Amino acid sequence: MITFTVNGSSHAFDGDPNMPLLWYLRDEADLTGTKFGCGIAMCGACTVHIDGRPVRSCLTPVASVDGRSVETIETAENHPIGKLVQQAWVEGQVPQCGYCQSGQIMSAVALLKTKPSPTDDDIDAAMSGNICRCATYPRIRAAIHSAAEKLAYEA
Amino acid sequence: MKRNSTRHEPHDGFVGLSRRQFLGGMGAALTLAVSLKSGIANAASLASEAAADAFAPNAFIRIDEAGKVTVVSSYLEMGQGTFTGLATLAAEELDVPMRDVSVVGSPADLRYANPILEAVFGRPVQGTGGSTAMAGAWNQMREAAATARQMLVNAAARRWQVEPASLSVTDGVVVHEASGQRIAYRDLLADAAELPVPENVQLKSPDDFRLIGAEQGTPRVDVPAKTNGSAIFTQDKKLPGMLVAVIAHPPKLWGKVQSVDSSQAEAIPGVVAVVEVPGDDKIQGGVAVLAHNTWVARQGRGALKITWDDSQALTVGSEAILSAFRDLAEQPGIVAEARGTLLDDAPEGGTVIEAVYEQPYLAHSAMEPMNCLVDLQGDRCDIYNGEQWHTGDQSAAAEILGFETEQVSIHQLYAGGSFGRRANARSDYVREAVTLARTARDQGIEAPIKLVWMREDDMRATQYRPLTVQKSRMVLDDAGKLLSWHWRIVGQSFMEMPEGAVDDSLVEGAKEMDYDVPNLRVEQHNPTTFPVPVVWLRSVGHTHTAFVGETQIDEAARATGQDPYQFRRSMLGNNPRALAVLDLVAEKSNWDTPLPEGENGERRHRGMALRTSFGTVVAHVAEVTLHTDGSYVVDRVVTAIDCGVAINPDVIRAQMEGGFGFGLSFLRQGIVFEAGSVVQSNFNDYPVMRMNATPQFDVHIVPSSNAPSGVGEPGVPPAAPAVANALAAMTGHAYHSLPLGGSVATS
Structure with missing residues (x-):
């Protein structure tokens, strides 16, 4: 039995340990905010946090999160940085189709946790693994800077 | 820190409009003569559903008892902002704030035909494409909203025994300046629903626009749900007992299944069934593996041993x-x-x-790979899809099932991009999903089935x-x-x-x-x-x-x-x-x-x-x-x-x-x-x-x-x-x- 927490709640799973975490979250735990985009960690739509770090859940076997803490877009607003990032996304009117944005936000939150005042190069490095076919990138960049400014102000 | 997961109500923006409700809204109101097909709605359901929308003067505008406006979009929202544009037009003419307006996708129905595509094709079609939505809605939606506003104003005028022209509206409140009387739309709905529908309503002069062209006060209606994971795409839609299907397409385009050994796939725990989907001149088809979990279905597909007949397959290269x-x-x-x-x-x-x-x-490669959920029950078929070619897909589904189009209901969901891919004259992936559902039913499988293409399927069985x-x-x-x-x-x-x-x-x-x-x-x-x-x-x-x-x-x-x-x-x-x-x-x-x-x-x-x-x-x-x-x-x-x-x-x-x-x-x-x-x-x-x-x-x-x-x-x-x-x-x-x-x- 694999046991772990998702967004603070206890979960146990005794199915295929090789199943990627993505499909556990979407199909077993009914947390569909985390998206399937490519299945080979090339697009970032499936980004979640494991013990606070961003990972691509489409290539993360569920067995590897045994005893660990998983967080998804559904709990982002319960963290100060997550809430700021979501607000910046709304204020900057970032999403178009919206399908990739859960992953974008989870990557952005992870960036701001380690680099509260990221440069454009930092954003390029942290965010270039997340594809947006609507190409909302300039607004994502602006929203990250905006959230960073608010973070600095609140600190 | 609060650690509990916050669950938003799934926001698919579309749930509210079954055919019954659509007709029900009509029933409460006034305009169109609606022919009720037997088996679709009955009087009792019409009456009860009508109560949800106290005022529905036409196919595009509904107002509920709290005064909240619902705009019905005949167009798909795939990222281009059409829902917001429609809400802006409606809010402008209704004189309500944007925050009081939400947008739902319409069902597939020729009453929602795209006026510009109709001119192009020479026949009515409902579809989203050619950057036509705002051009087509510019008069249609404004007139629909202005008509609703005029009826509400007329209701207030009748109540106060004053001339309608002496009234103004601000933020959904009708005001009679001379007497200082005020009344909110929500308190006029029942009266307005009794009034005749005015013809040739006056549209606002551009000088009076407060939302059209504004830099503030017109945020996208879909953005909040698209920042917290609650927006529901086809990929996310679930029905009770639903199975997910992952399909093996022919490796060479237009190849056909000669034989399949599914024993190893069926031995995988969780695999429910293996279904052959016959290809034809419109769909690739292949062999689908059904399970309750996408990963299991995908593993099952990987375990299939298929011999392909390439005699009709594409053989050349670029x-x-x-x-x-x-x-x-x-x-x-x-x-x-x-x-x-x-x-x-x-x-x-x-x-x-x-x-x-x-x-x-070129491949469209939208972030959401193609997918389609089909719920086939008796003489009804419900399709859930990021629907961009509404009536074409509806007809295609009906043809496959031997149904009348009225027996096929299409529920429009948000699309995770499309870039034209989901508007397909061959209805390819919808046909594949419906063919799969029909074949599965014939095998005795009674469940809604969601066909999900993996990224590789999307790139390789796509249309270019x-x-x-x-x-x-x-x-x-x-x-x-x-x-x-x-x-x-x-x-x-x-x-x-x-x-x-x-x-x-x-x-x-x-x-x-x-x-x-x-x-x-x-x-x-x-x-x-x-x-x-x-x-x-x-x-x-x-x-x-x-x-x-x-x-x-x-x-x-x-x-x-x-x-x-x-x-x-x-x-x-x-x-x-x-x-x-x-x-x-x-x-x-x-x-x-x-x-x-x-x-x-x-x-x-x-x-x-x-x-x-x-x-x-x-x-x-x-x-x-x-x-x-x-x-x-x-x-x-x-x-x-x-x-x-x-x-x-x-x-x-x-x-x-x-x-x-x-x-x-x-x-x-x-x-x-x-x-x-x-x-x-x-x-x-x-x-x-x-x-x-x-x-x-x-x-x-x-x-x-x-x-x-x-x-x-x-x-x-x-x-x-x-x-x-x-x-x-x-x-x-x-x-x-x-x-x-x-x-x-x-x-």
């Missing part, structure tokens, strides 16, 4: 197709446009520019932007005036065409070009030799004609020593709209002032391109840095656009940014066939633009009082040619074929 098309490009084709007399040779001191251009098949070979020849006089342009385009038709007929989409932008060219001939070949399925991709024929036309104009300008901006200007004397856009982009980009040099030997240059598409004029100027190793980056883009009345300026800017980004990817990507199979499989070998290639944007909207045209597509066509023109200005090479790749020869 090279053979290109070779055949190159030959055709040398032969006279069907004439799409001819005026004046072409010049064979340049006059004394003149110049001839001739080149052959090759562009590959056509590959083209184009030959273009310009003749200029000794003063650099373009005298004659002969342009031949070889590519598969977007739609099935009668033999010898012109596919206008294949030559759009060449046939009705922006420029004044005295002698012009546009020809096409639309061979049907190679059965690669093709379909429109965001901006359709402009995707391939803009690159040819706009780069060859720069090539001609370079060859004759003219500035590309001035050269374009000289040919726009009869096109003041395009000229104004070009002048604006030149001014805002400081075209006449060279860019500062880059560091460490980097060169920097601007390139421009202009294109009118779908009634909207867009010009981009791209500022490009060419590194010494030949790699290049677009630093900044200045855009000018004339789309008529700017309904929502921020949505327009977003579509220009996104349209440029989408078009920029054309420089890097291509779908290649080898021996009947697609080489590319995923984002590792089909590159798309990412954050680290993103320029800054500066978008300028031409003020206009003309009726609005669309913005979803027109940002795309001039993107790649603007960048290619900047590169060509630096390297001296003209780029005739795509993809260019990530670097170019520097000298």
